[in-house]
Amino acid sequence: MARVLLFGRFRDLAGWREREIAAGSLSDLRALLAAGDAELAEALEGKGVQVAVDQAIVKGDMALSASAEVAFLPPMSGG
Amino acid sequence: MARVLLFGRFRDLAGWREREIAAGSLSDLRALLAAGDAELAEALEGKGVQVAVDQAIVKGDMALSASAEVAFLPPMSGG
Amino acid sequence: MIRLTEAPFDPGALLNEFSQGRTETGAVATFTGIARAEKGSTTVLELEAYPGFTEAEIGRIAEQARRRFGLHDFAILHRIGKIAPGEAIVFVATAAGHRRAAFEACDFLMDYLKSKAPFWKKEHGPDGERWVEPTAQDLADRDRWN
Amino acid sequence: MIRLTEAPFDPGALLNEFSQGRTETGAVATFTGIARAEKGSTTVLELEAYPGFTEAEIGRIAEQARRRFGLHDFAILHRIGKIAPGEAIVFVATAAGHRRAAFEACDFLMDYLKSKAPFWKKEHGPDGERWVEPTAQDLADRDRWN
Numbered sequence: 001m002a003r004v005l006l007f008g009r010f011r012d013l014a015g016w017r018e019r020e021i022a023a024g025s026l027s028d029l030r031a032l033l034a035a036g037d038a039e040l041a042e043a044l045e046g047k048g049v050q051v052a053v054d055q056a057i058v059k060g061d062m063a064l065s066a067s068a069e070v071a072f073l074p075p076m077s078g079g
Numbered sequence: 080m081a082r083v084l085l086f087g088r089f090r091d092l093a094g095w096r097e098r099e100i101a102a103g104s105l106s107d108l109r110a111l112l113a114a115g116d117a118e119l120a121e122a123l124e125g126k127g128v129q130v131a132v133d134q135a136i137v138k139g140d141m142a143l144s145a146s147a148e149v150a151f152l153p154p155m156s157g158g
Numbered sequence: 159m160i161r162l163t164e165a166p167f168d169p170g171a172l173l174n175e176f177s178q179g180r181t182e183t184g185a186v187a188t189f190t191g192i193a194r195a196e197k198g199s200t201t202v203l204e205l206e207a208y209p210g211f212t213e214a215e216i217g218r219i220a221e222q223a224r225r226r227f228g229l230h231d232f233a234i235l236h237r238i239g240k241i242a243p244g245e246a247i248v249f250v251a252t253a254a255g256h257r258r259a260a261f262e263a264c265d266f267l268m269d270y271l272k273s274k275a276p277f278w279k280k281e282h283g284p285d286g287e288r289w290v291e292p293t294a295q296d297l298a299d300r301d302r303w304n
Numbered sequence: 305m306i307r308l309t310e311a312p313f314d315p316g317a318l319l320n321e322f323s324q325g326r327t328e329t330g331a332v333a334t335f336t337g338i339a340r341a342e343k344g345s346t347t348v349l350e351l352e353a354y355p356g357f358t359e360a361e362i363g364r365i366a367e368q369a370r371r372r373f374g375l376h377d378f379a380i381l382h383r384i385g386k387i388a389p390g391e392a393i394v395f396v397a398t399a400a401g402h403r404r405a406a407f408e409a410c411d412f413l414m415d416y417l418k419s420k421a422p423f424w425k426k427e428h429g430p431d432g433e434r435w436v437e438p439t440a441q442d443l444a445d446r447d448r449w450n
Contacts, residue, residue: 005208007206007208007276007278008206008278008280008289009278009289012289048291052208052211055208055210055211055214071208071211073208073276074278074289074291075291075292076273076274076275076276076277076278076292077272077273077277077278077279077290077291077292077296084354086352086354086422086424087352087424087426087435088424088435091435127437131354131357134354134356134357134360150354150357152354152422153424153435153437154437154438155419155420155421155422155423155424155438156418156419156423156424156425156436156437156438156442168320169316169319169320169323169332170315170316170317170318170319170320171316172316173315173316173319173334173336174314174315174316177315177336177338177392179390180338180390181338181339181340181341181389181390182340182341182342182343183338183340184337184338184340185335185336185337185338186315186335186336186338187333187334187335187336187410188319188333188334188335188336189331189332189333189334189403189406189407190319190323190331190332190333190334191330191331191403192323192326192327192329192330192331192332193327194327194328194329194330194401195327195328196328197328243327244325244326244327246323255340257335257337257411257414257418258441258445260335261335261407261410261411261414264333264407265403265407268403268407272403295402295404299404
């Protein structure tokens with residue numbers, strides 16, 4: 001089960017912050033999210049959005065281990 | 080009597096910090112200083128040296144009132 | 159030092175602690191970012207981080223700044239959670255032999271924190287709430303260092 | 305606030321006092337200049353001012369900075385007399401709506417203080433004493449603002 005984390009506006013959009021989802025790859029995970037919430041899935045594909053797997057930024061698709069932590073990160077803004 | 084103030088290395092060079100000197104103009108004052116201490120007078124003409132009369136920077140010659148305060152300022156460096 | 163905190167912090171105490179015992183440093187620059195009331199349009203600012211990941215990402219950039227500007231040291235403290243107007247959001251201090259390096263490194267770190275560090279910022283006001291993303295100015299500021 | 309002091313001062317207390325009650329400021333930049341030991345070659349730094357004239361000249365430039373960078377406020381504190389390595393020589397704080405103005409104004413004021421403000425600086429060390437004048441770098445830094 002991947003541990004899926006939503007940050008910033010994604011959390012407000014989805015109505016949840018953290019979920020366990022069984023997915024073998026990032027693309028599987030995106031498809032499962034889209035089936036449940038098309039609006040969220042579209043937002044996750046937006047400009048400037050980054051994805052971290054096990055706290056490292058990744059590009060494109062990748063296989064997910066059973067204990068993977070997947071975080072969807074909207075454009076960042078601190079200070 | 081003009082009140083003459085020396086700052087920074089001028090004070091070390093002259094061996095004094097403040098003197099009352101009777102002078103009707105800046106050029107008179109420079110001549111009097113040169114008569115007493117040629118080395119000091121030459122240093123006061125050096126590059127980057129500024130003169131303040133009554134706490135305002137002046138260029139060239141000017142008449143001095145009886146109560147003028149004349150300060151000779153080596154190149155400045157704070158901080 | 160890189161730290162996230164949910165509690166208000168004391169920039170003056172951080173500056174003194176950071177400056178103490180430095181006999182070869184010469185220059186300490188700091189930046190304190192303070193939550194603005196925006197004339198009443200913002201009542202509370204809410205900052206979210208990704209604990210662990212956020213500190214590690216800041217650390218990566220801070221080490222880059224240390225090498226690029228020859229820093230002797232740095233300190234970065236960032237509030238998370240709810241922040242009232244007038245409270246400090248972020249404090250950055252840099253120490254270097256001379257002032258140019260200290261200023262530039264502090265400026266560089268702030269540009270990074272504003273535009274690329276893993277934080278998400280929500281403004282709460284009388285008209286509701288909104289997520290804030292980096293401005294065009296923030297992105298242009300960051301690109302000065304490329 | 306512009307002040308000369310013969311006694312050691314507390315930069316952290318100044319930063320906190322300066323930042324307090326600012327709900328629209330957004331950005332506070334500071335610079336603290338610290339006396340360097342220069343690996344033992346300087347044991348004491350001695351700073352001389354022209355009381356009255358020095359504060360007035362700094363005030364003139366600080367008002368120029370206020371207008372040029374749209375500062376909300378500034379604070380400048382400068383030590384005079386004998387200063388030991390590790391002690392603060394100068395503290396400059398600037399407050400503005402946004403960070404770029406605060407950083408630039410602080411940088412501008414320090415370039416002025418280093419190269420043009422009415423101070424004279426002598427280094428005392430094991431090999432005697434020497435008067436220090438602005439370096440070529442100080443003059444080049446200052447000329448960036450012309």
